[in-house]
Amino acid sequence: MAPPFPHLNVSSAYSMRYGTAFPRALVNRAVEHGMDILALTDRDGLYGAIKHAQACADAGIAPVLGVSLALDVPASAFTPVPGVRTPRPRTGGNAEDRVTVLARSGGWSRLCRLVTAAHHAGERGAPKVTRKLVGEWAGGAGEHGFGADDGLVVLLGPRSDVGRAVAERRDEQARTLLGLWRASVPGVVIELVDQYGFRDAITAVRMLGLAESMGVPAVLTNAARYLDPADHQVGDVLDAARQLVPLHPRHLERTTSHAYLKSTKEMWQVAAKVCGADQERVVRLLSTTRRLAEACSMDPLGLLALRNDPPDLNLPEVGRDPVPLLRHRVEDGLVARGLDRSDEARRRLRDEMAVIERKRLSGYFIAVAGITDMIRGMGIRCAIRGSGAGSLVNHLIGIGEVNPLDHGLLMERFLSEGRIGLPDIDVDVESARRLDCYKAIFDRYGEARVACVSMMETYRARSAIRDVAGAMGLPPHEIDAIAKAFPHIRARQITASLNDLPELRDSRLGEAGLDRVFRLAEKLDGLPRHIALHPCGVLIGNTGLRDRTPVERSLLEFPMSQFDKDDVEEAGLLKLDVLGVRMQSAMAYALSEIKRVDDVAVELDTQQGDEPDVQYVPHDDQETYDMICAPRTLGCFQIESPGQRELVAKLEPRKMHDLIVDISLFRPGPVNSDMVTPYLEARHGWRQPHYPHERLREALKETHGVVVFHEQVLRIIEVMTGRDLSFAEKLRRTLDTPEGRERVRKTFVPMAKANGFDDAAVDRAWKVLDAFGAFGFCKAHAAAFALPTYQSAWLKRHHAAAFFAGVLTHEPGMYPSRVIIDEARQCGIKILPLDVNKSGKDWRVERLGLRVRVRPSQLSEPAAGRRREFRIGEIGKGYALRVPFSAIKGVSQAEVERMVAGQPYTSLADFWDRARPSRPTIERIVQVGGLDALHDLHPGGPRWRPGELTRRDLIAQVGVLERTSASGVRAGPRASKRYVPAGARDRPAHAVPQPSAQLPLGFGEHLPPGELPEMTETEMVEAELEILGIDVSRHIVSFHDELLDALGVVRSRDLLRPRNGAEILVAGVKVATQTPAVRSGQRVIFTTLDDSTGPIDLTFFESVQGRCAATVFGSWLLLAKGVVRRTGTRAVSLRAVDCWDLTALDRLWRAEGIDAVRAVLDQAPQEAAGVGGRRIEYANGFRLSPYSDLGPAVADPPRRLWHASQGSSGPTAA
């Protein structure tokens, strides 16, 4: 029996928009074929290398790794026109020459370095190599013609320069090229491929002849890209999508369906076909292939550092021996944090240090502490998040501010003896300055030691439909309409969703003859589409980093590993997550505004102190908690969503720990497994706390017997089994899946019984673990979240105007600006219109008259004098917010900078001349009243006012100004976010200021003032919504007041009046819709309306979605009928019964009067089919709609006026 055939040229799905099968599937197929070696040679990178090695290690076969790279062909000497390159065909089979480079058994580092160099040489995303470049990394001579053992081997196949010359019968050129290759690379091999295409066999035969005549080894491959022949249709679509061309034979890589992973027998047939009937040649060809495969086989554990014992990590270099360094640092930290006398701290520290030193991670902690120090040194707000907050070492060396001992946080969640995997420290920084942090890290450690982590963007419904429809040649606007009709679902749900979702059923897309498009789009499901910078991961290693991972450039030129976050861990690379959090930026901006306007320095991170002019932020400020309970939390971190507002109103947090619990409870798991109700009942004393066993009281006391935190799960396991926390953490991690839970049960139950617990207690404890174990939230996470949550609430309560300025500038939350503006208005803050002389780049706070300054002493009143009455309208009194230039639609950064720099202005002409805005920009500024103050305009009132200047007159003057200007606008250089390596940054900017050719001009044409009519109030608001996205002068709903009053619509501020169960009408602007996961397994739509007096939260259950879904998703102004549901003393929500588009009703009312409107509202709702789709059911009865947690698809909403958020505020990459 002949040895199995080894495939040496295989592209997986990680050959983006080329391959169709994932590495694991390919490995499994190879194993089915009885093969013992399988290569992965993806195009342009090693994106799938780690996954391939994992799959091979699991299957027990040997991996070969390589890459397919494009050749950089120098311009031909025979160009018809000198200086103009003959264009190579961009598409089709002969688009570019490619070679496959395989790593020999020890050649992984060289392969990584070659890929990095190829990406460096080519354009971004289009790496290129030359013979010389490959030669530089190919290694020594070695033997057997395969190069050295730690080197690289080049396969020259039919798509290489040599292969093309052979195919075109340029034999002499082929010999010359092959000679050149052998001169620069020791390991050169001819690769024969016959995919049964026309002339494939002839070319292969001729290449074999060439190899034999020049003494070069020849091997056989199948250049596989599919698992099964039938996948070729997907491959064709990918070929077309990659090249942005319609499907046509001219553009395709293939002519047959034979590029699949063939069996050994099929490959023998191919060999026989290529070699004629010459058995000896067949045997020689296949044995050479086999020998090369064996020479390139690797030990998969060489790549999978974590699977070695001890793990082979790429540790950061800190200059000195890190172990004593870290010991000194924590010793100093104990003193600095005042913990040097605490036995508990010392004991905990001893345990942590033992684990860290045994895992040889001291250097990692030193490096991370160095980075966080550096970030804070740059004046950037920086906070630890996640499980890292549970480590005392992190607290002592200044990485995190949360003391884990205060909150009972455990280190084992972060780092434990038995845990395989690397610790992962996450820090939050200001989002606006995240890239500055990255630049600083690269500057300090150098590109050789640091790289960003990447992630694969994969095909989902919309992107798949776009690419497939494009390949099928549908017109672009139709493609756009079809793709946008779908919510953000997975591509494989497309067909099902057409039947399941009422809004798609109504669209009749399913009957539009697009079956094939949808069917193919489903096949693209989950395939990698392009690579992107991971939002936070930074690898920190030593100079050997690039021996382990290939590095390419991201869109902003940051060096980026080709591995995703799972792969880097598997490869033994340590990383730090630097996450940009918009709320941190918002708070930093608020602090700067407080300082500027009130000259008060607020120390957000310090609870108390002695500086007289500094305001400190104690964590027990009851005025802040009053506001949270009210619940006026719009704009605050984490607690502003409708669901959270309802929860805080019920939970009534009064201290930091309550906020930690609140954040932990508001997760899909706890909400759906109904942990909230028992907790609230016990908290408010309506029910006795229940403990599964008396000995668990200690662990569960803080949450009244309900398991909320991971830490409690660990404690339960610790108490019940008598084992340590490391063991408990291992069990906890297994609780995620039903199979895992079954495994844990088999371990847990006997151990607990052996530990002396009776059957009933064990049973009760197990029930708790089974139900909540997988859903609990890491308390360290929650504690890290609770701090900024409280801080943002404190700022809102005590410095509302500055807080809203920060929120509006950095947009941290789920609500669009106009909602935040409205909330600010209700807080008593005045919103001032754009004014060319007063507006700034960002939202600015302005003082109205004098205000008594908030003194720290006023805040520390005793709790006894607590004012329970909370009046929202008071908190922002005396302040105003000014609309900034940056809010103008389409304004450029350079324009904003010029407009601010030129202040003050004396007239429209002066503004036009010195600020040099573009014409659309200046017209927009006039339309929203930016020059009203300067020219003393008072729009509103009568439209015609002869002799008085109007906004429209000013717009006419802009036209005159433009006609008389000598030159247009010069575009200034834009501030760049790109990353430029340190060396290249010193080059002087090429822009030399040029003298302006313009002279200030008066009006060239005479325009009498008042010639054009003034804008009406409606027109003003329309312009504001259109240009700023905010209704500054009036709330949009106020235009419909008359109709709403006639219908008896209830306003948000009066919602507490109707009795429970009453059916009422409400109306407003839709500001958010969410379809989160809920317990019943329905797709529930939560919608928030804003009616100028506050938010109204509506819930649409599936029973009404049949008739409502299209209106809810498609309209902006809504009128809804709902049933009042009182959920707490201050919490009200509405169960929607029906809804209408308010604009349509308004039109009807104007045309036919109030009775016609009433008739529409009274019509019995038509029954339409509800939402379909099989529920995803969890073991504990938690069911999930397959369409939950998706942003909905919508018709065009006005710009930035409304958006749907997938979750709560702040990016969460947990």
Next chain:
Amino acid sequence: MSRLYGDPIEVWTRDGEPTQFVWRDRLFLVRRVLDHWVVAREWWKTSERDPGERRFWRVEAGPGRDVGSYELRYDTASSGWLLLRAWD
């Protein structure tokens, strides 16, 4: 000199390869396969099921002692054979 025909023929195969065929009432024995290739159809143009592929064989064959070259085509969708051309 080659001529185009396109006549439906009956073909006997072994392991997928043609061994003999009947054309114009004469039995041809295949002596040697000269070339074999496959052309996939443009599946995106048809709205129906997979149009399959066409397999081509260029063979040396003859009814008696004298041999010529013939090009045979097998269509997987219709399962039909054609004699496309002949060189004699």
